[in-house]
Amino acid sequence: MIHPDTELRFVSPEIGHGVFATRRIPKGTITWGLCHFDHVLTPARRLELPPAYAEIILNYSYMTAQGDAVLCWDIGRYVNHSCDPASLSLSDEMEVAVRDIRPGEQLTDDYGMLNIVVDLQCRCGAPGCRGTVRGDDVLRLGRVWEARLREAFALAPRVPQPLLPLLRNPRALEDMLAGRALPPSPSAFCIPSQAAGAGGRALLPAVPDPGIHPASA
Amino acid sequence: MIHPDTVLQFISPEIGYGVFATRDIPQGTITWVHDPLDQILTPEQIRNMPGIYGDPLARYTYRTPEGNHVLLWDLARFMNHSCSPNCMGTHYGFEVAVRGIPAGSELTVDYATLYMTPEEAFDCYCRAEGCRWRISKDDAANLVDQWAAQVQVGLLHIGEVDQLLFHLLSNGHLQRACGDHGVPYQLSLRRLF
Numbered sequence A: 001m002i003h004p005d006t007e008l009r010f011v012s013p014e015i016g017h018g019v020f021a022t023r024r025i026p027k028g029t030i031t032w033g034l035c036h037f038d039h040v041l042t043p044a045r046r047l048e049l050p051p052a053y054a055e056i057i058l059n060y061s062y063m064t065a066q067g068d069a070v071l072c073w074d075i076g077r078y079v080n081h082s083c084d085p086a087s088l089s090l091s092d093e094m095e096v097a098v099r100d101i102r103p104g105e106q107l108t109d110d111y112g113m114l115n116i117v118v119d120l121q122c123r124c125g126a127p128g129c130r131g132t133v134r135g136d137d138v139l140r141l142g143r144v145w146e147a148r149l150r151e152a153f154a155l156a157p158r159v160p161q162p163l164l165p166l167l168r169n170p171r172a173l174e175d176m177l178a179g180r181a182l183p184p185s186p187s188a189f190c191i192p193s194q195a196a197g198a199g200g201r202a203l204l205p206a207v208p209d210p211g212i213h214p215a216s217a
Numbered sequence B: 001m002i003h004p005d006t007v008l009q010f011i012s013p014e015i016g017y018g019v020f021a022t023r024d025i026p027q028g029t030i031t032w033v034h035d036p037l038d039q040i041l042t043p044e045q046i047r048n049m050p051g052i053y054g055d056p057l058a059r060y061t062y063r064t065p066e067g068n069h070v071l072l073w074d075l076a077r078f079m080n081h082s083c084s085p086n087c088m089g090t091h092y093g094f095e096v097a098v099r100g101i102p103a104g105s106e107l108t109v110d111y112a113t114l115y116m117t118p119e120e121a122f123d124c125y126c127r128a129e130g131c132r133w134r135i136s137k138d139d140a141a142n143l144v145d146q147w148a149a150q151v152q153v154g155l156l157h158i159g160e161v162d163q164l165l166f167h168l169l170s171n172g173h174l175q176r177a178c179g180d181h182g183v184p185y186q187l188s189l190r191r192l193f
């Protein structure tokens, strides 16, 4: 489920929709977490679905370390990529704000952490835009992500965490907040071998808006 | 799944979002089909969720006659109520356009056709001609014949229009809906996808 202080807004015909903060969201806040309503589609379940869903799943979902496709039930599926994102993946079930997010600012994350199966051309406009976002970006950026995550998560116990009671697995976050467990290293859940070119999972080419509904496809 | 010629649009802070046609959707078009990504939540599953889920459950799900909640996975969950809806549901997991829906206009359903509980009654501001002002589960008793007649009108046209969602219909469901409404089932639908 996406953080409650957010709303869906139309960005542009090329980008489609995006998710924007309606209030300040402090650094260290969990901005998205896997909840009971999100779809976790195993490879077997994906094979049972009619062919029309391959493209929908590719456009709307991300992949866990185990190869399950997670389709957010809510506007979480409209979060766009940025090479200078407001949030990073804390695990394959959570995202955390790595800076303060101002009201009206767009919530973004880094698709390089989402086990994408096809490379994406990026025109995010951020200074240092990578140009291409790849499923194996963890090999180059894993340490940078890890440092930013550690720094941001250090603030997590001191900021409101409205998503905690909504998480499907609240224990993982509770343990980290209480200092009983450390945030995992990105290499624990970003798996380059299942990314682009790994075969089998590469379904279809990417479309500009990963969250837009099927009419745009 | 909602018809692909639709888009989510913000209406107002009071109403929120609605679903609008991006092209003309002719009378008789299947506008929505229950699909495998729509989640059916049993009362037991709901009991096992934290209480904080009550709000999204109330807002985004509808109830089946068996008491399950259905959480639609796509835009369809944003379809608003109208007392003069242009889409009507059948007992077979699909909705049909009961009149033409011009590009730019909103797709609507009558919430009283869904299985409302007494507590879910609400005041209506849909401004449709013949708005009932207060919508409740008791409406069904008076309107069931009128609703059936509207569905029949929609079904009479199913063979004349493109059916982009036909591939998602369960086997035999369209045929049975036609049977229930006394509409001859046209085996040679003009264009199927």
Ligand SMILES: [Zn+2]
Pocket: A082, A083, A084, A122, A123, A124, A125, A126, A128, A129, A130, A131
């Ligand atoms: Zn970029």
Ligand SMILES: [Zn+2]
Pocket: B082, B083, B084, B124, B125, B126, B127, B128, B130, B131, B132, B133
């Ligand atoms: Zn009304």
